[in-house]
Amino acid sequence: MAPILILKCTKCGGYILAKHAQKAKVCPYCGIKINLQKAIRVAAAENAFDASEIIKRLKAEKGFNHKP
Numbered sequence: 001m002a003p004i005l006i007l008k009c010t011k012c013g014g015y016i017l018a019k020h021a022q023k024a025k026v027c028p029y030c031g032i033k034i035n036l037q038k039a040i041r042v043a044a045a046e047n048a049f050d051a052s053e054i055i056k057r058l059k060a061e062k063g064f065n066h067k068p
């Protein structure tokens, strides 16, 4: 199974990277604690580089333009 998951924040919709074994993570965009069991899994990747490439593609496709 791919070790890195790409998830969508349940509150702000931002894309988050998480390791497969992780149970919770704080969203870097809005700061809420996300239960990774409940978060929407968008994709999975073999490594951090692949994951960032997938996120770039997702943002391009959906016009996601979050400004920090």
Ligand SMILES: [Zn+2]
Pocket: 009, 010, 011, 012, 013, 014, 027, 028, 029, 030, 031, 032
């Ligand atoms: Zn968020």
